Amino acid sequence: MGFxxxxxxxxxxxxxxxNIMNYLDSDAVYLTDDFSVEIYRMFNSGKTKxxxxxxxxxxxxxxxxxxx
Numbered sequence: 217m218g219f220x221x222x223x224x225x226x227x228x229x230x231x232x233x234x235n236i237m238n239y240l241d242s243d244a245v246y247l248t249d250d251f252s253v254e255i256y257r258m259f260n261s262g263k264t265k266x267x268x269x270x271x272x273x274x275x276x277x278x279x280x281x282x283x284x
Contacts (some may be wrong), residue, residue: 219243223250233272237265251275 221244229252232239240259247253254275258268 221246224256225247226251229255229272230276233269236268265267 218264220242222239222245224240224243225248230235231237237259240256245256255268255272257269
């Protein structure tokens with residue numbers, strides 16, 4: 217049996233949106249940025265896939281508005 221560890225960062229999370237719940241589920245998680253911390257806390261507190269994806273979209277929308 218193996219030990220799963222994952223380094224979570226914003227880019228990795230955004231690339232795995234279709235499989236977000238499995239992507240976040242790991243034996244050990246290393247969080248590399250504030251985005252990852254927030255999303256992982258939501259996952260760890262039992263939020264649904266829909267709630268997590270909605271928050272990711274809110275953050276992405278705010279990032280786009282700030283860059284304009």
